[in-house]
Amino acid sequence: MPSDSALRIVWIYPDLLSTYGDQGNVLVLEQRAQRRGIPTETYHVRSADPVPEGGDVYLIGGGEDRPQILAAQRLRRDGGLHRAVARGAALLAVCAGYQIMGTTFGGEEGQPVEGLGILDIASSRGPARAVGELVAEVDVALNLPTLTGFENHMGVTHLGPGVKALSKTVVGVGNGDGFEGCYAGHVVGTYLHGPALARNPALADLLLSWRVGELPPLDDSRYEALRQERLAAVLPA
Numbered sequence: 001m002p003s004d005s006a007l008r009i010v011w012i013y014p015d016l017l018s019t020y021g022d023q024g025n026v027l028v029l030e031q032r033a034q035r036r037g038i039p040t041e042t043y044h045v046r047s048a049d050p051v052p053e054g055g056d057v058y059l060i061g062g063g064e065d066r067p068q069i070l071a072a073q074r075l076r077r078d079g080g081l082h083r084a085v086a087r088g089a090a091l092l093a094v095c096a097g098y099q100i101m102g103t104t105f106g107g108e109e110g111q112p113v114e115g116l117g118i119l120d121i122a123s124s125r126g127p128a129r130a131v132g133e134l135v136a137e138v139d140v141a142l143n144l145p146t147l148t149g150f151e152n153h154m155g156v157t158h159l160g161p162g163v164k165a166l167s168k169t170v171v172g173v174g175n176g177d178g179f180e181g182c183y184a185g186h187v188v189g190t191y192l193h194g195p196a197l198a199r200n201p202a203l204a205d206l207l208l209s210w211r212v213g214e215l216p217p218l219d220d221s222r223y224e225a226l227r228q229e230r231l232a233a234v235l236p237a
């Protein structure tokens, strides 16, 4: 990791976990940092490569069951993501990536597969595929606007006492218990695809602020118009 002044963004395993335009989350983070005058350096870490420990914000995306299992095995063996999170790096983990952060998740036959244990969550196979729009009211402590996006997963996720729910599900399934996603320290897990940060730029700013402090606001009127349009389309009248 060469430069000390740039914000280092690390995209974990794009070759295994990037099913729903997860690269969009990387682009949104880069753009929102750069528009505040913060230079960025982005690292695409393929699954054959070691995970660098000196990053600022890590992203891991969604994927099919088999690549998800492979990613969990490799990340466990590598240990770099554990060490980065222990040093205070921010991490956004989406869907398959979210499930991997827990102690266990359901494999392709529903068998329990060992996760990384970075988040105090456990996932298993749910009764039916959750697919469609997702709307969720964020935990007041985080002070973020209502999240909107899309979900597509079989897993349900049980939150342990070591994490807080990210949000309360208004439309959709999320964790399957009335809540959607979770957070602990500088780690956020979510079932929101979309990509989630293009739909919810305030979430991108939360991750950035954990590394660089308070950020000046940007003109987000176009994002806000999209959010209002989606809310009007999916919320019950």
Ligand code: GLN
Residues within 6 Å of the ligand: 019, 061, 062, 063, 064, 065, 068, 094, 095, 096, 097, 152, 153, 154, 155, 156
């Ligand atoms: N394979 C996981 C599930 O079905 C994650 C799916 C995804 O990332 N979209 O629950």
